[in-house]
Amino acid sequence: MKIKKNAGKFGLRWIVLLVLGLSSDVFAIQCPSDNFHGFVKEFLAKPEVQRAFTASPIHFLEVVAEGSQPKVVEREIEVLGGGELSAVSPEVVEMSSLEVKVQPPNKIFVRDRAGELLKILTFQKADCWSLSSLENWSLETVLDSQVDASSLPPGERSLMRGKNYADLAMEAEFPASSQLYISALDSYMNGADKGSIEAGYQAVLLSLSGQAPRLDDARILELLLSAASTSGAANLALANFYCDEGRYDQVRPCADPQKSLNALEAGSKLGSMEALNQLGLSYERGTLGTKNINRALACFQAAAAQGFELSKENAARLIAKNVKTESSNCLKQEAN
Incomplete structure (x- = not known):
């Protein structure tokens, strides 16, 4: 009984x-582990653990196309789509060379090195950990709506992806913003590897801004030299890099003044008024080894004639000191 x-x-x-x-x-x-790293190991490897320890409803974010522009959409959903977590399994990660970073106290960042995938998983702890939010920032659907990929030169799709990530990063909150900048850099570098000079240049600018990981100096110089062949702005960036080597927090003499001067002249000849103005400042102050106040005024006046306001102010300042251009010209080829 x-x-x-x-x-x-x-x-x-x-x-x-x-x-x-x-x-x-x-x-x-049972709860795999009270320790976040231990829990994540089991969560990523076992679909049954994912099902048991995923909140319902769960906060879900994705980027969709609104016309040709990316739009962030957030909502609460009862069940995640089948493919949202499959990308984080150890088998898929190994086969696709994904990078999975566990970020205590409660996040996982999943990305690929081409910038095509970015997911952020956020967990909450009660009796056990549970997945409470999944952010899917991948942009492939958006890119498909912006342009026919088959019509793009190699690397241009990656350049577009990087620019979209960077735009989204400016509006996103931390830590999503930092991850978006990293994916932007990955996209630019992927574009550069495929032959896009502009993608390489954008990678350098983003890297030197401090918003994304720092590229090594040899790679920065390689990408800048490539872009400088056709871009005045790239020559300006190259001139600055020759001087400060991308280390803005250190006050020191220019590391390579002659190369910096040459880059400013090349940028000026390619139409960069910023380079022309900076060339004038270098002659005025003698920071690149040559001090010539008359030539400085010639540089300022040349840029001012193209409507560059800062050069107008600089020219007026020197004229007020009775500086004259006389027969001096700014650029070497004009002086010959």
């Missing part, structure tokens, strides 16, 4: 669980 009584209680309990809609799997799976 005692056995039957206990069996009856067990049967009643089972009926109650079924009425409540609870699967026996919930009770079969």
Whole structure:
């Protein structure tokens, strides 16, 4: 009788669980670990753990196309799509060279090195950890709406992806913003590897801004030299890099004044008024080894004639000191 009584209680309990809609799997799976790293290891590897420890509803973010522009959409959903977590399994990560970074106290960042995938998983801790938010920042659908990929030169799609990531990063909150800048850099570098000079130049600018990881100096110089062949702005960046080597927090003499001067002259000849103005400042102050106040005024006046306001102010300042251009010209080829 005692056995039957206990069996009856067990049967009643089972009926109650079924009425409540609870699967026996919930009770079969224990919390893998109170430690976040230990929990994540099991969560990423086992779909049954993912099902058991994913909140419902869950906060879900994705980027969709609104016309040709990316739009961030956030909502609460009952169940994640089947593919949202499959990308983080160890098998898929190994085959696709994804990078999974566990970021205490409660986040996972998933990305690929081409910038095509970026997901942010956020967990909350109660009795156990549970996935409470998934952000899918991938932009491939948006890019497909912006332009026919088959019509793009190699690397241009990656350049577009990088620019979209950078735009989104300016509006996003931390830590999503920092991850978006990293994906922007990855996209630019992927574009540069495919032959896009502009993508390489944008990678350098983003890297030197401090918003994304720092590229090594040899790679920065390589990308700047490539862009400088056709871009005045790239020559200006190259001139600055020759001087400060991208280390803006250090006050020191220019590391390579002659190369910096040459880059400013090349940038000026390619139409960069900023380079022309900076060339004038270098002659005025002698910071690049040559001090020539008359030539400085010639540089300021040349840029001012093109409507560059800062050069107008600089020219007026020197004229007020009775400086004259006389027969001096700004650029060497004009002086010959």
